[in-house]
Structures are given as C-alpha cells and as structure tokens.
Amino acid sequence: MSSRRSSRSRQSGSSRISDDQISDLVSKLQHLIPELHRRRSDKVSASKVLQETCNYIRNLHREVDDLSDRLSELLASTDDNSAEAAIIRSLLNY
Amino acid sequence: MSSYNMVKQEFIKKWITTLHILDCSVEHPLNVTERKNAIKLSSDIAMAAARSSSTVWSRALISRSGNKTANKPMARRVLKKARNRMKNRCLTLRRNGNFTAKSGVRRRTELLKRLVPGGELIENKDYLIRETLDYIVYLRAQVDVMRTVAAVDSVTGNLTNDNN
Numbered sequence: 001m002s003s004r005r006s007s008r009s010r011q012s013g014s015s016r017i018s019d020d021q022i023s024d025l026v027s028k029l030q031h032l033i034p035e036l037h038r039r040r041s042d043k044v045s046a047s048k049v050l051q052e053t054c055n056y057i058r059n060l061h062r063e064v065d066d067l068s069d070r071l072s073e074l075l076a077s078t079d080d081n082s083a084e085a086a087i088i089r090s091l092l093n094y
Numbered sequence: 095m096s097s098y099n100m101v102k103q104e105f106i107k108k109w110i111t112t113l114h115i116l117d118c119s120v121e122h123p124l125n126v127t128e129r130k131n132a133i134k135l136s137s138d139i140a141m142a143a144a145r146s147s148s149t150v151w152s153r154a155l156i157s158r159s160g161n162k163t164a165n166k167p168m169a170r171r172v173l174k175k176a177r178n179r180m181k182n183r184c185l186t187l188r189r190n191g192n193f194t195a196k197s198g199v200r201r202r203t204e205l206l207k208r209l210v211p212g213g214e215l216i217e218n219k220d221y222l223i224r225e226t227l228d229y230i231v232y233l234r235a236q237v238d239v240m241r242t243v244a245a246v247d248s249v250t251g252n253l254t255n256d257n258n
Contacts, residue, residue, distance in 0.1 A: 025223050032230050050202035053226060057209045060233045064137065067240040072130035074244065 025049060032056075101144065101235045109140035109239070135159055141236045142211075150221075151229045154212025 029049065033056050095103070113136050124132065139159050145152035207213035207222065210229050216222045 021220060021223060025227075028227050029230075032227070032234070047198035047202055050199065050206055053230075054202060054205050054209055057206075057226075057230065057233065060230075060237055061209075063237050064134065064233075064240065067237070067244050068130045068134040068137065070244045071133050071240065072126050074246075 029053060098231065098235065101231060102239055104144040105140055105232070105235050105239055108143045109137060112136035112140045112143070137236060137240060141232050144235075145228070145232055149225060149228055150212040150216060151210055151225050152232075154215070158211060 029052070033052055113133075116132050116136050138155055142152040142155040142159075147153055203219070203222070206226060207216065210222070210226050213222060213225065216225060
C-alpha cells in the first residue's frame with residue numbers, strides 16, 4: 001500500500017508529501033528541532049512535523065526581531081563608538 | 095571546526111561587512127527604530143549572503159530586503175555589495191491570493207511556504223523540504239550569533255553572562 005502511495009506521488013509530480021519524504025524530513029529535523037526529539041519517527045504525522053517546523057521558524061523570526069530591538073537599545077545608550085567597538089570586537093573574537 | 099561553526103563564522107564575516115557599510119552610509123544620529131531596522135536588515139542580508147546564491151531562500155531574502163528599503167540610500171549600498179556577489183539574478187516575489195486548503199498537510203505546507211523566503215515559488219515538495227532544512231540551519235546561526243553579541247557589556251566588551 002505504501003509503495004502504491006509513493007509511486008502515485010511520483011506520477012502526480014509530488015503534489016503530496018510521501019512517507020519517504022516525511023521520515024527523511026523527520027530524521028533531519030530531529031537534529032534541529034527539540035520538540036521532535038521525544039517522538040519515535042513512525043508515530044509522527046506529516047501534519048505534526050510541518051506544524052512543529054512552522055512553529056520553530058516563527059519563533060526564530062521572533063527572536064531575531066527581539067534581538068534586533070535589544071541591540072539597537074544597546075547601541076542607543078552610548079552614542080559614541082564604544083558600544084559599536086565592543087560589539088565588533090566580540091564578533092571578531094567569537 | 096564543525097560545519098555549523100563554519101556557518102556562524104561565515105555569517106559573522108558578512109555581518110561585519112554589512113554593519114560597516116551601514117555605519118558609513120548612515121546619517122547619525124539614528125532613532126531607536128531606524129537603528130533596529132538597520133540592524134535587522136544588515137543581519138538578514140548577511141545571513142543570505144553567507145549562504146551564497148545557490149538556494150531559493152537566500153536569493154528571495156535579498157530580493158525582499160531590496161523591496162523594503164528602496165528609498166533608503168544607506169541600504170542600497172549594502173544591497174549593491176551583496177547583489178554583486180550573487181551569481182544569479184534575484185527573484186521577485188509575487189504574492190498569491192488567499193489560499194484555503196482543506197487537509198491539514200496542505201494547509202500547513204502553505205504556511206511553511208510563507209515562512210521560508212521564496213517558499214511560495216517552490217512547486218516541488220521535495221525541494222521545499224530541502225530549502226526549509228537549509229534555511230533553518232542559517233536562521234539558527236543568525237540567532238545564536240545575535241544572542242551572543244547582545245550579551246556583550248558595552249563598557250568592558252565582555253560577555254555579561256555565560257551563554258554560549
């Protein structure tokens with residue numbers, strides 16, 4: 001049954017995500033996304049994987065936004081070169 | 095050095111460049127909002143430039159950053175530098191109309207397409223997944239580096255906590 005399903009997705013130009021793609025995606029995402037670590041791969045649905053991925057990306061976007069806010073406040077507090085210099089220095093020593 | 099650390103190193107190099115260009119081309123003083131937007135812009139462009147032109151998301155991000163800052167001369171300089179490094183032409187995103195999908199997978203796939211830059215242009219699901227995985231690695235590197243920099247004490251130049 002699963003081979004019929006995956007061959008169908010090949011014929012239709014991958015209009016559906018196949019089981020193979022899902023398990024491949026899950027194994028790769030498990031390294032990257034904490035929430036997926038605790039689940040065994042054969043129990044994870046495509047929908048759940050996509051949901052966790054979307055949540056993860058959204059959270060990262062929000063963090064970038066928050067960090068940009070914090071960095072701009074950091075630089076605003078001392079408007080001379082010392083803050084910029086400290087930041088550049090920390091980047092170079094990273 | 096792990097490949098993830100190499101990603102972070104590449105991002106740092108590019109970010110130093112974009113920050114420097116912005117710093118030179120901007121009229122001081124900036125208000126807090128302008129500064130925040132400049133930081134975010136330079137960070138996003140640096141992330142995309144670190145990846146090179148071989149992914150859809152990096153090209154789309156550069157293109158999108160260009161649309162946001164068309165009237166700002168400071169950003170034009172940054173983009174010109176980043177664009178010159180891109181071998182392919184940038185994509186222009188065309189926003190589709192509202193898409194209502196019935197099943198959970200289709201709906202969530204559409205959501206994912208909107209979150210990954212250039213995702214809406216990718217028809218092939220396999221390709222979308224590969225782009226997503228690539229994009230996540232670089233996005234995490236961007237966050238990790240920005241988090242460390244934000245922890246810098248502005249007077250001593252030391253990190254204020256032991257994060258990373």
